[in-house]
Amino acid sequence: MKKRLPKEYRPQKLDEQIRTYRTIHEPQLMHEAKRAGVPTPMIFLVDVKNTTIIMEYIDGKQVKQLLSDISEAERQRLCFRIGQLIAKLHECGLIHGDLTTSNMIVGLEGRVFFVDFGLGDRSGQVEARGVDLHLMKRALESTHYQFAKTCFESVLAGYESVLGAGAAKSVLDKIREIERRGRYVAERKQEESSA
């Protein structure tokens, strides 16, 4: 059961809007993700009034816990798979909105499930796809800094294997652009020093 509890810090009206919106959208997006070929927990009940979703319990491990416990080869294989799943979402115009390794579960039979679509959206724009993958990159960098680089490369390779080199490149270019928009980034620094 996933119940979105009121957040005391937000004004009640805003809090209710946000919780209701996410309670309605999350199961919709999860359902659409399934159709796109991305495993997500089965939805049993959506109780909008109580901002509660009852869904299948996935027995397995969070990718976050798993990533440092497995071999390098397994790690790269897992990241490649994650990249493929992200691509499948994007292919169907879905944006996860919170791609972190805490929101991915490897089930007992090795299937990778995506959860937590509360911040998700429907969009086919390169911008939205770029932000989504950029989040993945950032999550790897802050939590799995030891192997963030190779992991993200595998994610991208998996992404490319589904969407093709052209689409993957335009998203990759977008990620660079998003990073440059950020406040303190090496890319910009290089531009400054070469200018």
Next chain:
Amino acid sequence: MGIESTADDFSVGVSTFDGEILANAIDAYVPPEGGIHPREAARHHADVASKVLREAFTKSRIRPKSLSVLAFSQGPGLGPCLRTGATVARALSSYLGIPLVGVNHCIAHIEIGKLRAGAKDPVTLYVSGGNTMVVAFESGRYRVFGETLDIALGNCLDVFAREAGLRQKVGMPFGAVIEKLALGGKKLIPLPYSVKGMDVSLSGLLTASVALLKKGDCRLEDLCYSLQETAFSMVTEVTERALAHTGKKELLLTGGVAANRRLQSMIRAVAEEHGVRFETVETQFAVDNGAMIAWTGALAYTHGVVTPVEESFVRLRWRPEEVEVPWAE
């Protein structure tokens, strides 16, 4: 001694190696109109440098010859402003024959916060005119868990205030003006709420707020209130996520916007809900200040960090993760 000059403030602080702050002299540049023009602010810094230095020496009762290290804010920040501070620092260090230590501005905010609030290992929400980030220490470095994807929170409030024709003065910055107006707000106007993972995006919120302002259908008080509630809810949400993610036991709020009572109450509420300690910093140490540079310089120096003059060039986009932090465990 620490010299801070990343943006609109020129400040000189003096700290002992035990963290006793002996002086923290600040002179803020208030532009006659518009935002901070880097060159104008740098000119201000050059004009007030000797006055602020003298003030720091007088207050601390430290003679120049008794100083052992000269720390300066090496980045991130506005180029001309940083260069002015760095020039003063280089000149003093070579004149006194003492080592230079280049300090990362964002890390200094965290370190002074830890010192003043007695925190050991917090999740820090650092919100100011130029920065919005959620940072925590992990394996030898301060890592950025969430940040703004575009403009800083303080910048968002400042631009809105200017668009609304509000005036700021010394001791009453735009943020405080908006906070005061927001107290008179009654109606929550729907504005874009944009949280992306642990990051926030504030530019759409600013654009929408300014558009409503220009349309003229909303009371300014309601707009200030709604802007604050929406923006603060966003940064509070990502802070809560970082807290849950890292499992740390302390939550530190710092930066210029930390002076806002409403933001304080939101962050405090999150801390209470998670059963962690809430900490914030007195305004003089939350805003850009020289004391934080002096203290962080002292920490770095005692752990073997010195910056040779030839490496003392300013770093406009220096991220906290790039800095090794041997003094924090």
